[in-house]
Amino acid sequence: MSQKYHVIVIGAGSTGTATAHDLALRGLQLTVIERGEIASGTTGRNHCLLHSGGRYAVTDHEGAVECIDENLTLRQIMRDGLELNDGLFVAVDESDLAFKDTFLEGCASCGIPARDIPVKRALEIEPYLNPKILGAVQVPDGVFDPYRFCLSFLATAKKNGATVLPYHEVVGLLMSGQAVSGVKVLDHRTGKQYEIGADLVVNATGPWAGKIAAFANVDVPVLPTAGVMVSISKRLNQMVVNRLNKPHDGDIVVPQRMTSIIGTTSWKVDDMDAIHIPQEHVDKMIEFGEKMIPALRDNPIRGVMAVARPLIGKKSADEREVSRTFAGFDHAHDGVENFVTISGGKTTTARGMAEKISDIVCAKLGVSAPCRTREVVLESYRSYYNN
Amino acid sequence: MKLNLKIYRYKPGSEPHYDTFPVDVPETANVLDAIERAWDDLDRTIMFRHACHHASCGSCGLLVNDQEKLPCVTPVKDYGEGATLKIDPMRNMPVITDLAVDASPIYQRMALIGLPIIRDAETLRADGKEPLPEGLEAFRRFENCLECGLCLSACPVMATDPQFLGPLTLAAAERLLAEPRGVDIERIYRLVDDEHGVWRCHSSFECTEACPYEVYPGEAIMRLKRKVGLRKIKQFFGGA
Ligand SMILES: Cc1cc2nc3c(=O)[nH]c(=O)nc-3n(C[C@H](O)[C@H](O)[C@H](O)COP(=O)(O)OP(=O)(O)OC[C@H]3O[C@@H](n4cnc5c(N)ncnc54)[C@H](O)[C@@H]3O)c2cc1C
Ligand code: SF4
Ligand code: FES
Numbered sequence: 172m173s174q175k176y177h178v179i180v181i182g183a184g185s186t187g188t189a190t191a192h193d194l195a196l197r198g199l200q201l202t203v204i205e206r207g208e209i210a211s212g213t214t215g216r217n218h219c220l221l222h223s224g225g226r227y228a229v230t231d232h233e234g235a236v237e238c239i240d241e242n243l244t245l246r247q248i249m250r251d252g253l254e255l256n257d258g259l260f261v262a263v264d265e266s267d268l269a270f271k272d273t274f275l276e277g278c279a280s281c282g283i284p285a286r287d288i289p290v291k292r293a294l295e296i297e298p299y300l301n302p303k304i305l306g307a308v309q310v311p312d313g314v315f316d317p318y319r320f321c322l323s324f325l326a327t328a329k330k331n332g333a334t335v336l337p338y339h340e341v342v343g344l345l346m347s348g349q350a351v352s353g354v355k356v357l358d359h360r361t362g363k364q365y366e367i368g369a370d371l372v373v374n375a376t377g378p379w380a381g382k383i384a385a386f387a388n389v390d391v392p393v394l395p396t397a398g399v400m401v402s403i404s405k406r407l408n409q410m411v412v413n414r415l416n417k418p419h420d421g422d423i424v425v426p427q428r429m430t431s432i433i434g435t436t437s438w439k440v441d442d443m444d445a446i447h448i449p450q451e452h453v454d455k456m457i458e459f460g461e462k463m464i465p466a467l468r469d470n471p472i473r474g475v476m477a478v479a480r481p482l483i484g485k486k487s488a489d490e491r492e493v494s495r496t497f498a499g500f501d502h503a504h505d506g507v508e509n510f511v512t513i514s515g516g517k518t519t520t521a522r523g524m525a526e527k528i529s530d531i532v533c534a535k536l537g538v539s540a541p542c543r544t545r546e547v548v549l550e551s552y553r554s555y556y557n558n
Numbered sequence: 559m560k561l562n563l564k565i566y567r568y569k570p571g572s573e574p575h576y577d578t579f580p581v582d583v584p585e586t587a588n589v590l591d592a593i594e595r596a597w598d599d600l601d602r603t604i605m606f607r608h609a610c611h612h613a614s615c616g617s618c619g620l621l622v623n624d625q626e627k628l629p630c631v632t633p634v635k636d637y638g639e640g641a642t643l644k645i646d647p648m649r650n651m652p653v654i655t656d657l658a659v660d661a662s663p664i665y666q667r668m669a670l671i672g673l674p675i676i677r678d679a680e681t682l683r684a685d686g687k688e689p690l691p692e693g694l695e696a697f698r699r700f701e702n703c704l705e706c707g708l709c710l711s712a713c714p715v716m717a718t719d720p721q722f723l724g725p726l727t728l729a730a731a732e733r734l735l736a737e738p739r740g741v742d743i744e745r746i747y748r749l750v751d752d753e754h755g756v757w758r759c760h761s762s763f764e765c766t767e768a769c770p771y772e773v774y775p776g777e778a779i780m781r782l783k784r785k786v787g788l789r790k791i792k793q794f795f796g797g798a
Contacts, residue, residue: 257694286692297682
């Protein structure tokens with residue numbers, strides 16, 4: 172029945188692809204539009220940490236609970252995009268060690284399974300750890316492959332009828348009165364522009380969300396904050412290694428395939444397409460990373476990358492917020508109908524974000540189908556290329 | 559560091575040509591950073607594939623001066639100040655536009671074999687006897703093969719036989735025969751023991767040369783040929 176409604180999702184990062192999957196499962200007709208390759212924005216270049224929530228257990232209860240919930244859900248539905256080797260939080264100095272009990276209490280209160288393990292044991296498991304560490308706690312962190320993460324959601328959405336248009340850039344929104352009625356796209360494969368009509372448009376363009384919203388004269392205040400990651404030419408850990416303390420720069424080393432990636436920092440940028448990486452941020456990664464894994468300094472750097480967090484400044488009226496951990500706006504509040512924006516959050520929590528925005532989309536369209544993304548096992552990422 | 563990028567441009571229906579873009583990037587940059595610089599500063603219509611920027615997603619493969627490369631981990635330093643880098647899309651795959659190829663030939667081949675992307679990790683210590691953390695049966699990790707397709711691009715057989723299974727596919731089959739992970743071995747033997755399969759390879763080893771990630775597809779195909787051959791001999795003498 173609801174196939175009569177056509178929804179366009181702009182942006183094929185983790186948020187847009189998870190949203191497309193959710194809405195396609197609810198029976199809507201979907202078109203996903205992405206200006207470049209799938210996951211070529213923030214998602215592809217992120218740190219690849221499937222958060223257990225440990226990182227936020229003390230400072231952000233709600234964020235941590237969301238992480239562990241989504242982490243456990245993804246383990247059930249995503250068969251081939253996750254490396255699940257857990258994570259260690261290691262105490263490098265006395266202040267870290269003093270934080271341990273607070274950390275364990277935080278994890279317990281958020282429902283994150285955490286196990287205090289002897290230092291000797293941690294060093295047996297991870298021989299490249301700093302032999303002078305003072306404590307270690309094991310949590311169910313994991314690692315995802317962001318490209319395949321997005322392909323899995325899209326493969327499943329395609330199976331449920333969605334159309335995916337990569338290399339298509341949205342260059343304008345079609346308006347009918349005060350309502351959005353579609354998008355104008357530039358097809359980069361041909362260089363031609365054309366229009367696609369829709370009953371509703373979801374703006375899932377991460378740090379670019381403000382630019383898309385501006386096409387409808389809506390203000391979405393984005394504060395792009397870049398973060399750098401340094402990939403080392405050898406894999407020095409099997410588990411994710413975190414610093415046992417409050418979140419800080421350079422306090423996570425994520426292993427993936429044959430690399431260890433140190434991250435991250437945070438600085439404000441004006442243009443998320445032109446992030447110039449300051450050398451001191453790279454130096455800082457090595458300096459902080461080697462406190463946990465000294466050999467990080469002895470192996471050559473394989474690559475350095477940076478992307479901008481899609482942080483959205485708060486709007487004044489709180490009713491517009493669907494969650495504290497990410498930003499979702501129904502722009503009817505700004506006087507523009509059939510147009511919603513979803514941004515912020517994490518790749519780890521993409522499914523949950525998609526559920527919330529899809530609930531709003533369906534309520535607006537009068538579609539009653541419930542969310543099924545917790546149960547439905549995703550297609551293999553490879554089947555994205557089936558046709 | 560100043561470089562010139564001579565980039566292949568193609569829109570379906572029009573003649574392919576090259577556009578040259580002068581860029582200035584830090585000494586530590588990789589070729590992908592330079593392409594992104596050209597896209598950002600000079601021409602927003604250059605289309606190229608990329609996601610992870612650290613040799614993990616396998617999406618960015620292309621040719622630099624006619625050699626298969628993952629530009630995200632190819633330092634510009636390798637080419638030197640003032641160099642002109644000729645950048646082309648991979649071979650043996652349909653070009654969608656500019657440097658962006660249709661990756662279906664890569665993924666469909668891998669789907670045919672069905673190599674699970676998750677495997678047991680070789681552990682980090684030489685003695686291989688590390689105890690595992692409670693709650694984990696094994697350390698797992700993603701397969702080495704990034705499914706980047708550089709081997710398909712470099713393979714001279716692919717150029718003459720588009721139905722050839724291809725180096726990555728045969729290497730994946732060999733991995734499965736060595737570590738089946740629940741996959742039907744008989745099906746794999748049937749797939750590779752074929753005129754477009756393992757026997758088509760004439761061991762030029764261009765694939766191993768192109769592979770960025772220690773898969774050594776050429777060597778894997780040699781092992782696979784031996785395995786398939788031995789099995790045929792055994793079957794001929796009535797063995798299993
Ligand atoms: C440095 C850093 C490290 C991080 N590490 C982690 C981590 O380890 N784990 C984790 O869970 N999260 C992590 N995050 C958070 C996570 O990366 C982001 O929250 C998430 O990727 C956002 O996804 P998105 O889909 O909203 O945005 P994006 O991935 O940016 O997707 C938006 C898409 O929209 C496209 N687009 C833009 N404009 C247009 C247009 N006009 N037309 C068509 N398409 C357009 C872009 O090309 C892009 O692909 C990290 C973030 C940063 C910055
Ligand atoms: S075998 Fe090597 S070159 Fe071929 S797809 Fe895999 S990683 Fe790429
Ligand atoms: S961008 Fe992912 S492999 Fe190069």
